[in-house]
Amino acid sequence: MDEKKRVLLGMSGGTDSSVAAMLLQEAGYEVTGVTFRFYELNGSVEYLEDARHLAERLGIEHITYDARHIFREKIITYFVDEYMAGHTPVPCTLCNNYLKWPLLAQLADEMGIYHLATGHYVRKMYLDGKYYIIPGMDGDKDQSFFLWGLKQDVLKRMLLPMGEMTKPYARAYASERGFMKAATKKDSLGVCFCPMDYRTFLRQYLASNSLNATLAKGRFIDEKGTFIAWHEGYPFYTIGQRRGLGIDLNRAVFVKEVRPSENEIVLASLQALEKTEMWLKDWNIVDECQLLDRKDIIVKIRYRKQKNFCTVNIDGEGLLHVRLHEPLTAVAPGQAAAFYRKDGLLLGGGIITGSK
Ligand SMILES: Nc1ncnc2c1ncn2[C@@H]1O[C@H](COP(=O)(O)OP(=O)(O)OP(=O)(O)O)[C@@H](O)[C@H]1O
Secondary structure (H helix, E strand, O other), rough: OOOEEEEEEEEEHHHHHHHHHHHHHOOEEEEEEEEEEEEEEEEOOHHHHHOOOOOOOOOOOOEEEOOOHHHHHHHHHHHHHHHHHHOOOOOHHHHHHHHHHHHHHHHHHHHHHOOOEEOOOEEEEOOOOEEEEOOOEEEEEEEOOHHOOOOOOHOOEOOOHHHHHHHHHHHHHHHHOOOHHHHHHHOOOHHHHHHOHHHHHHHHHHHHOOHHHHHHOOOEEEOOOEEEEEEOOHHHOOOOHHHHHOHHHHHOOOEEEEEEOOEEEEEEEHHHHHHHEEEEEEEOOOOHHHHOOOOOOEEEEOOOOEEEEEEEEOOOOOOEEEEEEEEOOOOOOEEEEEOOOOOEEEEEEEEEEEEE
């Protein structure tokens, strides 16, 4: 078979990658599915069985790849370390950019397969000699926010069959073909290894690594340093947080600052959290001409909803400097910022290291 017609697809056992397998097959590709064992919540391997079973029904080759050790090292350890440093980590962004897609490329190379695919709801576009990610047609499912770190060597090989689909259509598509389990799978919620609440995960992780002594009660203080109440330990709070502080004041207060060395959390009004400048490290830009020094760049620091205009430059220390045209609240170190052109082209992104 023409090597351009072979594709390695990441199969999670979920609806999207299952439908992606069907679409690629219908488009005439010889599909090989790979399921990475990243993390098995409560030891469940049902996802592996589902992926295997689907591959069998479709008559496609399927392999599994044990990435638990590397996932633990690169994603979970990083996640815990970031909270312990008073930051807000972005495990899904890191996993996609440094693990999932690079692993797909590595395995595909070993198998002599050119194309790489996933069930992400994104599309890609070729412009002036470069490939760009653009949001999926289903605005509600768009996952472009997580993919700003991918380089051209991966982008050029990507096939993104779900980009033109909506989730309801994907479910109907699987069901019409008799794949009822794939059609009715629940959407995955948040971070795969702690879908609900990171605090519970953090407590368990620290306890099982004999590190819980590092968590002591600390002081909530106001901006002037006045004691307000006791808190559970600084890693359990993130900048911008309002709910779950466990205190009852007669005004709305938000986490403005996390101070690990003092185990203090500074609380303030929302207005006091406003920032107009950010600095990013570990950044990636597809084409500097499309991003730097322009006045109409959109920046997102949240997966959903938020969008602001900004101007981006590289500063003397090699960090990306972002000037926000309107202030943003809840800018936390460790979080990702992704840049878009007004028409949706994903221009790059980076990790927030400072703001003012
Ligand atoms: N364990 C895994 N092994 C291989 N590929 C994976 C794995 N987890 C996710 N992927 C790939 O990454 C894509 C995006 O995964 P993510 O978990 O962010 O989204 P999702 O909407 O839940 O996808 P799905 O419905 O396919 O599970 C998946 O569609 C799949 O192609």
